[in-house]
Amino acid sequence: MATLRDLSRRLGLSVTQVSRALNGHADVAEATRARVLAEARRLGYQPNAAARRLATGRSGMLGLVLPGPPRMEEDSLFVQIVAALSQHLARLGRLFVLHIADPDEPQTEVYRRLIGGGAIDGFVLLEPQLRDPRVAFLRAEGVPFVVHGRIEPPHDYPFYDIDNRAVARRLTGMLIAAGHRRVAFLNGPARNTYAVSRRAGWREALEDAGIEPEPALHRFGAMSAGAGLVAAVDFWGPRGLWPTGVVCGSTRIAMGLLEGIRALGLSVPEDVSVVVHDDELPGLRPALFDPPLTATRSPLADGWPHLARLLVAAVDGEPAERLQVEGHVVTDERGSVAPPRPAPPGTV
Structure with missing residues (x-):
């Protein structure tokens, strides 16, 4: 079985350098770490x-x-x-x-x-x-x-x-730039810090544009299709608030929202503009939605x-x-x- 010394000799590095590369130390160059890991896999190195x-x-x-x-x-x-x-x-x-x-x-x-x-x-x-x-x-x-x-x-x-506040600012800002002043935000659970940061970014983008944020247009909730569907019925039903643009915190929310919009006889983007943050969840791609959704993207993977x-x-x-x-x-x-x-x- 290969040892640290075997790796050291084959790579021309010290035992300490090899050990630090294998253990993920920040002072090891990425190229060196990749070379050490590749050689360790090739030789079947297993730490004791x-x-x-x-x-x-x-x-x-x-x-x-x-x-x-x-x-x-x-x-x-x-x-x-x-x-x-x-x-x-x-x-x-x-x-x-x-x-x-x-x-x-x-x-x-x-x-x-x-x-x-x-x-x-x-x-x-x-x-x-x-x-x-x-x-x-x-x-x-x-x-x-x-x-x-x-x-x-x-x-x-x-x-x-990722900078979740900046993500929300960017998505909200794209809707504002298109002329929207009534921008809703379908966010994640209130207990999660990323959702709190995103709410702050939504508010900042509106305030920077001279728009007073409407608390009723922001929703904390589950990152689920069900939450998006319920929001559609609430926003555009008989007593709805009728936002003209919506930021969705996830593709699951967007999937339910679009289903609800269609069921209400509305369309995107003619009646409602929709943007989303894309974590690249398995099987959910904004480019494959109907219509394809404008998105910020940072894969969880x-x-x-x-x-x-x-x-x-x-x-x-x-x-x-x-x-x-x-x-x-x-x-x-x-x-x-x-x-x-x-x-x-x-x-x-």
């Missing part, structure tokens, strides 16, 4: 977990805790997350542990059991919330973690995130290799300020935005 635990006092196991079984519509995303994290952590010589918790058990007690006796060295945290109890607990216990997203300051922890690398580096003692990555967001302009029509008589 028992030796690492004796030498470092760590188990080499890193965890993800889910608060309960995923909903059916999230099954494919769940598989993607688990497969990607497991694969990327394995390439860095670590083991991945998935724990699906009892929804009735307090979150901190789940983590307390998992860190007992040094069983798990660190955790990936998904869907961070304001005043997140997981963060407070792991900070107090001195257990490394990496967040997919951000919580409120201080930002003294590793994270991978881009984050998984970063999360694996950042967590390994955090466990190995890298300072948090070197373990913070902001992902790229691109804009895809398509055919779902047009100037607004006048609202029907008797509407707001």
Whole structure:
């Protein structure tokens, strides 16, 4: 079986350089890391977990805790997350542990059991919330973690995130630029920090354009087709508010919204302009909607290799300020935005 010294000799690097590349340290160039990982895979290198635990006092196991079984519509995303994290952590010589918790058990007690006796060295945290109890607990216990997203300051922890406030500003701004002044926002759950940031971006874009945000046009809710369908009925039904443009926080919401718009005899973009943020969820592409939707796009899958690398580096003692990555967001302009029509008589 290949050893670190074998890799060192074949690559012309020191044992320390090879070890730091395998363990995801931030001071290793990406080209060097890729070369080391490729050679390790070619030679079938496997780190000695028992030796690492004796030498470092760590188990080499890193965890993800889910608060309960995923909903059916999230099954494919769940598989993607688990497969990607497991694969990327394995390439860095670590083991991945998935724990699906009892929804009735307090979150901190789940983590307390998992860190007992040094069983798990660190955790990936998904869907961070304001005043997140997981963060407070792991900070107090001195257990490394990496967040997919951000919580409120201080930002003294590793994270991978996109600028959600800027995303909402960009999407809202595209509708404003087309002439819309009554712009609704169908957002995610109120407890999630990304949704709070997006609400702020929506408000800022409107205020910068001299438009007073209407609280009734902003909705926190599930990232689901059902939430989009209900919003369509509420917005354009008999007592609706009749926004002329809508920002959807996810493609699932947009799918339900478009279904509701069509059922009400309206069309996009003639009656309503619709834009969306695209996480590139499995099987849902804004370009394939009818009509194709203008979108900001940042694939969730881009984050998984970063999360694996950042967590390994955090466990190995890298300072948090070197373990913070902001992902790229691109804009895809398509055919779902047009100037607004006048609202029907008797509407707001």
